[in-house]
Amino acid sequence: MAAKLTAFAEKVADWFYPRICPGCGEVSDRPGRHLCWSCFARLELHTQAHCRICGHPAEGDVAHAFVCSVCTATKPAFDRARSAGRFAGVLREQLHLFKYNNALWLKDDLVDLLYGCLTAHFQPDAVDVVLPVPLHPVRQRERSYNQAALLARALAQRIGRRFDGRSLARTRKTETQTQFDAAHRRMNILGAFSVVHPEWVRGRCVLLVDDVMTTGATLNECARTLKKAGARSVWALTVGRG
Numbered sequence: 001m002a003a004k005l006t007a008f009a010e011k012v013a014d015w016f017y018p019r020i021c022p023g024c025g026e027v028s029d030r031p032g033r034h035l036c037w038s039c040f041a042r043l044e045l046h047t048q049a050h051c052r053i054c055g056h057p058a059e060g061d062v063a064h065a066f067v068c069s070v071c072t073a074t075k076p077a078f079d080r081a082r083s084a085g086r087f088a089g090v091l092r093e094q095l096h097l098f099k100y101n102n103a104l105w106l107k108d109d110l111v112d113l114l115y116g117c118l119t120a121h122f123q124p125d126a127v128d129v130v131l132p133v134p135l136h137p138v139r140q141r142e143r144s145y146n147q148a149a150l151l152a153r154a155l156a157q158r159i160g161r162r163f164d165g166r167s168l169a170r171t172r173k174t175e176t177q178t179q180f181d182a183a184h185r186r187m188n189i190l191g192a193f194s195v196v197h198p199e200w201v202r203g204r205c206v207l208l209v210d211d212v213m214t215t216g217a218t219l220n221e222c223a224r225t226l227k228k229a230g231a232r233s234v235w236a237l238t239v240g241r242g
Contacts, residue, residue: 022097022106023090035094035109044086046117046241054216055082055121055241076216077224078236082121083213084113087240095211095240099147110239111154114209118159122235128204129164130156133222134193136173151239152209161207167197168222189221195229202230207237214242 019028023039030037049058051068054076058066085091091113097103098110118124132148140146149165156163172192195201206226213219213236223234 019105022094022103033109033112034106035090039090042090043113044088044091045113046083046085050082053080054078055080057086057241076220077227078208078216078219078234079223080122081213081216081219081236081238082117083238083241084117085240087212087214087242091240099211100143102144104145104150107150107154110211111151111158113239114151114155114237115158118155118207118237122207122237124159124161126205127159127161127207127235129162129167129201130159130207130209131164131168131201131222131226133208133210133218134165134168134170136170138173148210151211152207155207155209155237164197164200167195167200168226169194169196186215186217186220189217191221193222193225195225198229201226203232205233205235206231207235210236210238212240212242213238 019034021028021036028034028036049062052065053071056068098106130152132152135146153163171194219236226234
């Protein structure tokens with residue numbers, strides 16, 4: 001009964017306040033979502049062969065499992081990382097709006113992508129706890145929210161797993177990673193995290209959630225910190241990949 005009432009309330013709200021697609025600016029034709037079907041079809045979702053560790057898409061015609069040169073040279077601390085799609089076009093616009101312009105109404109659209117990626121590449125039932133990549137308290141106060149935490153909480157609810165937004169903390173304020181190359185990203189983020197409640201992650205399979213993965217330096221440092229605190233395994237999941 002409650003579900004029917006919620007669905008009815010959403011239909012009424014959509015009638016008075018139509019959902020506008022962030023891709024084309026038209027009224028969305030996808031029930032309950034902002035991104036219309038046409039713009040959804042333009043998303044560059046990752047469906048091709050990829051590195052079995054970091055998930056980096058393969059170039060060319062590759063039909064077998066492989067490990068990329070980066071992971072071969074230095075194995076990441078996370079056990080596996082995957083991203084729903086390429087951080088470009090409509091997906092880039094969505095994530096920028098969500099992250100920097102308080103477009104929190106796009107959360108369900110983005111969580112749909114995370115959930116699809118999770119079920120395609122991981123075993124949701126094996127996840128013990130879902131953690132977001134944390135922001136430094138100063139940056140979170142400036143932005144007023146942590147976009148990764150919003151996505152992680154909603155995803156945890158969808159798969160029926162515990163959300164933990166307190167165990168992993170960012171203890172050092174770092175420069176924004178966008179201005180650095182891969183080597184400088186690793187140095188910039190080194191030692192920036194700590195586990196406040198190791199007993200909450202010890203021996204558990206942790207699903208680490210963020211909005212975008214570029215070189216993987218931030219996810220790798222988070223995973224290294226969690227593993228050091230006793231996490232059994234760390235899986236990393238993001239909406240976009242740069």
